[in-house]
Amino acid sequence: MDERAALSLLEGELEAAGDDAAVVDDLVITTDMLHERTDFPTGTTRYTAGWRAVGASLSDVAAMGADATAAVAAYAAPEFDRDELLAFVRGARDVCNRVDAAYVGGDLDGHSEFTVSTTAVGRSDDPVRRSGAEPGDLLCVTGTLGRSAAGLELFGRSAREDSASDDDSGVERANDLFRFEPRVAAGAALAPHATAMMDSSDGLARSLHQLAEASDCGFAVDSEAVPVAEALFELADGEGTDADPLERAIAFGEDFELVATLPESALETVRAAIDVDLSVIGSVTEPVEGITLDGEKLPDRGYTHGT
Amino acid sequence: MDERAALSLLEGELEAAGDDAAVVDDLVITTDMLHERTDFPTGTTRYTAGWRAVGASLSDVAAMGADATAAVAAYAAPEFDRDELLAFVRGARDVCNRVDAAYVGGDLDGHSEFTVSTTAVGRSDDPVRRSGAEPGDLLCVTGTLGRSAAGLELFGRSAREDSASDDDSGVERANDLFRFEPRVAAGAALAPHATAMMDSSDGLARSLHQLAEASDCGFAVDSEAVPVAEALFELADGEGTDADPLERAIAFGEDFELVATLPESALETVRAAIDVDLSVIGSVTEPVEGITLDGEKLPDRGYTHGT
Numbered sequence A, B: 001m002d003e004r005a006a007l008s009l010l011e012g013e014l015e016a017a018g019d020d021a022a023v024v025d026d027l028v029i030t031t032d033m034l035h036e037r038t039d040f041p042t043g044t045t046r047y048t049a050g051w052r053a054v055g056a057s058l059s060d061v062a063a064m065g066a067d068a069t070a071a072v073a074a075y076a077a078p079e080f081d082r083d084e085l086l087a088f089v090r091g092a093r094d095v096c097n098r099v100d101a102a103y104v105g106g107d108l109d110g111h112s113e114f115t116v117s118t119t120a121v122g123r124s125d126d127p128v129r130r131s132g133a134e135p136g137d138l139l140c141v142t143g144t145l146g147r148s149a150a151g152l153e154l155f156g157r158s159a160r161e162d163s164a165s166d167d168d169s170g171v172e173r174a175n176d177l178f179r180f181e182p183r184v185a186a187g188a189a190l191a192p193h194a195t196a197m198m199d200s201s202d203g204l205a206r207s208l209h210q211l212a213e214a215s216d217c218g219f220a221v222d223s224e225a226v227p228v229a230e231a232l233f234e235l236a237d238g239e240g241t242d243a244d245p246l247e248r249a250i251a252f253g254e255d256f257e258l259v260a261t262l263p264e265s266a267l268e269t270v271r272a273a274i275d276v277d278l279s280v281i282g283s284v285t286e287p288v289e290g291i292t293l294d295g296e297k298l299p300d301r302g303y304t305h306g307t
Helices: A003-013 A047-064 A082-098 A147-160 A169-177 A186-188 A204-215 A230-238 A246-252 A264-273 B003-015 B046-063 B081-097 B145-161 B169-178 B184-190 B203-216 B230-238 B245-251 B264-273
Strands: A021-025 A028-037 A067-077 A102-110 A113-124 A138-142 A198-201 A219-221 A256-262 A276-286 A291-293 B021-022 B027-035 B068-078 B102-110 B114-121 B136-142 B195-197 B217-220 B258-262 B278-284 B291-293
Touching: A003 A113, A003 B081, A003 B102, A021 B027, A028 A047, A028 B068, A028 B114, A028 B203, A047 A067, A047 A082, A047 A113, A047 A186, A047 A198, A047 B217, A067 A186, A067 B021, A067 B027, A067 B114, A082 A102, A082 A204, A082 B068, A082 B081, A102 B021, A113 A169, A113 B068, A113 B114, A147 A230, A169 B102, A186 A256, A186 A264, A198 A204, A198 A246, A204 A219, A204 A246, A204 A256, A219 B027, A230 A276, A256 A264, A256 B068, A256 B136, A256 B291, A276 B136, B046 B114, B046 B169, B046 B184, B046 B195, B068 B081, B068 B184, B081 B102, B136 B264, B145 B230, B184 B203, B184 B258, B184 B264, B195 B203, B203 B217, B203 B245, B203 B258, B203 B291, B230 B245, B264 B278
Parallel strands: A028 B102, A067 A102, A102 B027, A219 A291, B068 B102, B217 B291
Antiparallel strands: A021 A028, A028 A113, A067 A113, A138 A256, A138 A276, A198 A256, A219 A276, B021 B027, B027 B114, B068 B114, B136 B258, B136 B278, B195 B258, B217 B278
16 A cells, blocks of 8 residues: 555544644644655755754644644654754754744654654644635645755755765755745734645645645646746756756645635735735636646646655 | 763753653643664554554653643554554554543654654643652552563563464463553642652663652662562563563563652542552652662663664
8 A cells, every 4th residue: 555545544544634734622733754765865964854854844733824832853863973963953943943833852763764753733723724715715825836846956966966076055055945934924824814725745736636625626727826946947947957847846845835725805914914925826616627727637746755 | 872872962952851741831742753673572563553652652741740632643664554554543542542632643654664653742731840859758650560571571482482373372462561551640640749750661760760860869669569560470480581570670661650759648649539559669868868779779770762
């Protein structure tokens, strides 16, 4: 059984599953496991790993429209190097500080592969679900899409280059791109207005399919409105690559932006309350219209975590 | 750096570290990672693994005297087998049901080794710390010590026996011994009276050293009062073994009982409020007296997790 099939199985078993975070009373809680082989390309610093792993869980809290309260991490590695461990903790703490959450440590475990499991807890009296989008609502996304795709390509290029090279600017840039701002403040500002919300960690295309299934709706997306990360255009300009920036921005995922639907009447109120761009990339349609990009079917493709 | 040194390093970095769970506002939160090689001996069912992994985190919540609110788990394995996954979830849910916590699922991850990371969240307005024990207080422990040591030995014996044998009663018994009752109700009943508390997951001897360090006190333990699990005597009777049941009960750990100090005046009140035995195994002494068992120094020995 692959991961998606297994997740579907569990959604049938667990009432609370199916959103970015589970809701228990006024708490939202979410956990993620990341590991070296699939999630931290060669060149990823432990500072970036701490930031990114904890940030991924904070993004799930953000996607519920909740305030972020605290995060913990279990850190597993073949050996515990003082500098690596402290760098990880600094990254974890710094990303928590960005969203006013407490980073309160966690567990250590000897393990054959560097593996991190993070959990974040937040509070909300009225969390936003994936269900609830209504035909006519605007479809919005925060920030830009494609930073992680660009980071991954830069990590890959650096790994292929002569390792004796003193120029590690590519790796530095890749680490920068891999550290993201969890959209907790934007999520909280969207919460009173958004009819449905999730994060883009599985890619925009897959997120739309998941929202459509939960909300029983369709989406019409306008490709020109999709906010593609500048770094993807730079990479496409700099060296020959077949990958189209828009295609990558839509399919790749791991960007941890918010994908939300809301009534047009709320747009300016939300925009005035947040300090990140909120792009209107399309609208919610009737389910029979399906999910389209410039009128063409947008398939359910994207990044499957950890496989 | 070994795991204990790494933990000490982190305790210096993280204010909230140093107790069984971190405290953020009225929440307590704790995370643990367990994996096959070190934590789940051959013969451990996935039902037991789910119970035990989630139970370990619930035990940390209990050790703070908090109510258990919810638990999540990240489940990582080389492949996702439907029956194994469902058995794990049932174990996790059953142990949560025992303590009135919600099991709300978590994450799945492809990984070379079966690895589980669990997080539990609870609430307390006045959590019990490891610090606070006062000379003259009673030293108490819930339940019995040594169930996990006995379970581990039974798993080992079964693995060494002819695998063609149809008699799997040893493995069944070992699984039973590996599933424990998180002492959440007892912890909550102890909370208003206990001056210090933690769980016995690192073994009684190590727990006492940790409590002594946090509380700046000593302990005088009476070996005859230590509640040794019946299963350890049975194993010692049944086959020749050098291991002394008392020695194992004190040093082995992984039992998830509560070790608490409290004024003698509170003992009967607490006993009347809980449905598990609370043994008085000694008393809190001045720090200069150290930690003694029947008047002899009790060294800081025990089980180190995950190594």
